[in-house]
Amino acid sequence: xxxxxxxNRRRVLGAAAATIATGGLVLAGSAxxxxxxxxPGESPxxxxxxxxxxxxxxxxxxxxxxxxxxxxxxxxxxxxxxLNADPLTPEGLRGRVVLVDFWTYTCVNWLRTLxxxxxxxxxxxxxxxxxxxxxxxEFDFEHDLAxxxxxxxxxxxxxxxxxxxxxxxxxxxxxxxxxxxxxxDAQGRIRHHHFGEGEYAMQEMxxxxxxxxxxxxxxDPDLVAVDPVGPEVAADYGTLRSPETYLGYGQAAxxxxxxxxxxxxxxxxxxxxxxxxxxxxxxxxxSISQRAATAxxxxxxxxxxxxxxxxxLVMGPAAGGTAIPFRVRLNGRPATGARGADIxxxxxxxxxxxxxxxxxxQPAPITERVFEIEFLAPGAELFCFTFG
Numbered sequence: 001x002x003x004x005x006x007x008n009r010r011r012v013l014g015a016a017a018a019t020i021a022t023g024g025l026v027l028a029g030s031a032x033x034x035x036x037x038x039x040p041g042e043s044p045x046x047x048x049x050x051x052x053x054x055x056x057x058x059x060x061x062x063x064x065x066x067x068x069x070x071x072x073x074x075x076x077x078x079x080x081x082x083l084n085a086d087p088l089t090p091e092g093l094r095g096r097v098v099l100v101d102f103w104t105y106t107c108v109n110w111l112r113t114l115x116x117x118x119x120x121x122x123x124x125x126x127x128x129x130x131x132x133x134x135x136x137x138e139f140d141f142e143h144d145l146a147x148x149x150x151x152x153x154x155x156x157x158x159x160x161x162x163x164x165x166x167x168x169x170x171x172x173x174x175x176x177x178x179x180x181x182x183x184x185d186a187q188g189r190i191r192h193h194h195f196g197e198g199e200y201a202m203q204e205m206x207x208x209x210x211x212x213x214x215x216x217x218x219x220d221p222d223l224v225a226v227d228p229v230g231p232e233v234a235a236d237y238g239t240l241r242s243p244e245t246y247l248g249y250g251q252a253a254x255x256x257x258x259x260x261x262x263x264x265x266x267x268x269x270x271x272x273x274x275x276x277x278x279x280x281x282x283x284x285x286x287s288i289s290q291r292a293a294t295a296x297x298x299x300x301x302x303x304x305x306x307x308x309x310x311x312x313l314v315m316g317p318a319a320g321g322t323a324i325p326f327r328v329r330l331n332g333r334p335a336t337g338a339r340g341a342d343i344x345x346x347x348x349x350x351x352x353x354x355x356x357x358x359x360x361x362q363p364a365p366i367t368e369r370v371f372e373i374e375f376l377a378p379g380a381e382l383f384c385f386t387f388g
Contacts, residue, residue: 033109033178033195033196067206069190070191071189071190072090072190073100073182073189073190074172074173075089076089076132076134076162077168077172078167078170078171079134079163079164081145081163081165082160083148083149083160084158084159088130088132088162090188091188093130093188094187095128096129096130097124097128097186097210097211098129098130098182098183098188099120099130099131099132099182099207100182100184101113101131101132101133101179101181102170102178102179103134103135103136104136104138104139105142105147105148105155106139106356106383107138107178107356108312108356108386109178109197110179111231111232111356112197112231112234112235113179113197113200114155114232115226115228116200116204117133117181118156118157118158119225120207121159124207126218127211127216127218127219128186129207129211130159132159132160132162133152133157133159133160133161133162134164134170135148135162135164136164136169136170139314139383141316142354147354147355150353151355177195179196180194180195181193183203183210191210192206197235204223204224229341231341231388233388235309235388239309239366240308240388241277241278241306241307241308241368242277242307242387243278243387244384245278245385245386246384247292247293247383247384248288248289248291248293249263249290250290250291252288255279255280255281256276256280256281257272257282258270258272258281261288262288263289263290264288264290266286266296267285268284268285269282269285270283271301271303275370277305277368278305280303280304280305280385281303282302283300283301283302283303285378286300292382292383294379294380294382295324295379295380295382298377299376301372301375302372302382304370304371305368305370306370306387307369308366308387308388309361309362309387309388310358310362310387311340311358312340312357312386313356313386314354314355314356314357314382314384314385314386315351315357315381316351316353316354316380317351317352317353318381322379323352324351324375324377324379324380325377326348326349326374326376327374328343328349328359328360328372328373330372332372334347335360337363338362340357340358341361342357343359351375351380354381356386359373
């Protein structure tokens with residue numbers, strides 16, 4: 001393949017910029033990433049311009065300026081373990097272009113970026129790219145190494161994974177978001193970063209540019225084509241009106257039960273009289289703790305009035321090794337014509353492991369509807385709704 005010329009790369013860059021100008025790419029924002037509140041003493045990396053502006057304001061080789069140097073590639077010493085590789089260090093990575101991708105396996109925003117990261121790893125590894133996924137957990141069950149191994153395998157994450165259970169690598173990079181992607185050159189310097197979904201053409205052209213700077217001579221200038229499935233499909237932001245919603249009272253919003261919140265104890269909740277947009281309510285036997293809402297008897301239900309193409313729910317069995325059957329309805333009817341990847345043609349499924357479940361993917365027209373899930377046995381823990 002020919003080496004991409006500056007003229008060719010300007011052509012692709014111009015097309016990408018036009019796409020951004022017309023809204024075709026999603027820039028980092030509340031709809032495209034999940035954030036973590038900084039701990040005392042943490043501070044964001046000093047980068048001058050805000051991240052999403054800096055990430056589109058770089059230059060090509062031979063232009064007035066090159067990609068800025070943002071600082072040295074931080075250490076991975078804070079990792080609590082590694083998958084798919086022995087421990088890696090910035091010194092040992094010299095000579096390679098490095099892509100560092102912060103993720104946590106239940107984050108739908110990261111899941112939507114995964115097809116691109118996989119594609120970049122597959123396409124450019126032979127030219128000198130090494131991809132490192134830093135798994136920094138959000139929920140307690142994401143600290144469990146067996147869960148991370150199972151989900152990395154299920155999601156097709158083949159590259160080295162730094163297990164960051166103590167947030168040591170997260171702190172070294174001073175990041176606060178899932179996903180967060182950092183690109184470092186062969187000299188061990190961070191040259192670009194991006195927070196959230198979107199801007200895939202820009203990110204890939206950065207990889208190409210850094211490989212060329214490192215002396216690679218077989219860099220295909222074409223961009224990867226991806227075929228996302230299930231929750232990896234980009235959100236329909238034009239119709240999306242429902243936000244990420246936590247169900248544990250530590251971060252919950254929108255609960256509209258006529259009984260009010262009865263924290264940290266089993267309670268038989270009365271059905272809601274009605275729900276406004278982005279309100280939710282349990283009915284039947286539930287225990288709502290700071291971290292989750294748990295169904296404590298069979299036939300416990302939870303309803304949410306939403307507007308979105310997709311409904312996803314992070315949930316799992318309270319006891320390992322169990323499978324809890326459930327049914328999903330839309331506006332009181334089985335969700336047979338709007339089923340997500342994790343329910344069958346009758347609107348039924350099973351909670352067998354803690355992860356994100358895609359429950360609804362509905363066809364147009366997208367309007368306000370009431371989603372309801374009913375558990376046919378006790379023991380399901382519900383953590384967070386996300387929409388797409």
